[in-house]
Amino acid sequence: xxxxxxxxxxxxxxxxxxxxxxxxxxxxxxxxxxxxxxxxxxxxxxxxxxxxxxxxxxxxxxxxxxxxxxxxxxxxxxxxxxxxxxxxxxxxxxxxxxxxxxxxxxxxxxxxxxxxxxxxxxxxxxxxxxxxxxxxxxxxxx
Numbered sequence: 001x002x003x004x005x006x007x008x009x010x011x012x013x014x015x016x017x018x019x020x021x022x023x024x025x026x027x028x029x030x031x032x033x034x035x036x037x038x039x040x041x042x043x044x045x046x047x048x049x050x051x052x053x054x055x056x057x058x059x060x061x062x063x064x065x066x067x068x069x070x071x072x073x074x075x076x077x078x079x080x081x082x083x084x085x086x087x088x089x090x091x092x093x094x095x096x097x098x099x100x101x102x103x104x105x106x107x108x109x110x111x112x113x114x115x116x117x118x119x120x121x122x123x124x125x126x127x128x129x130x131x132x133x134x135x136x137x138x139x140x141x142x
Contacts, residue, residue, distance in 0.1 A: 009085025
């Protein structure tokens with residue numbers, strides 16, 4: 001699919017605010033995902049061609065791992081210095097992002113499935129492109 005490699009994530013600082021979700025990289029820069037994430041049960045399926053970032057927090061909600069799914073733009077060394085991970089998933093395949101969190105790709109759409117019983121913290125999915133940003137929190141099925 002690409003010349004890019006999988007890169008394991010490091011633990012990053014996380015702050016959940018009423019305006020969105022802030023992630024502090026290892027190099028002390030910050031990414032801010034605006035807006036209150038929409039709550040969805042079990043899984044999220046993104047639109048085709050979007051950048052997809054998945055944040056899994058710990059139980060304290062102050063730390064977590066951030067993984068880019070199928071990011072082809074960011075060089076490995078930048079990911080390694082920021083602590084952000086990357087997973088490349090071929091069409092029709094799936095990859096584990098974290099215990100209890102799996103990404104599937106079908107027709108350029110990324111689906112993130114969560115076994116909420118296996119995850120102590122919270123799982124957020126951010127999908128974006130130059131025109132639009134959407135954010136979701138995956139919760140247990142009712």
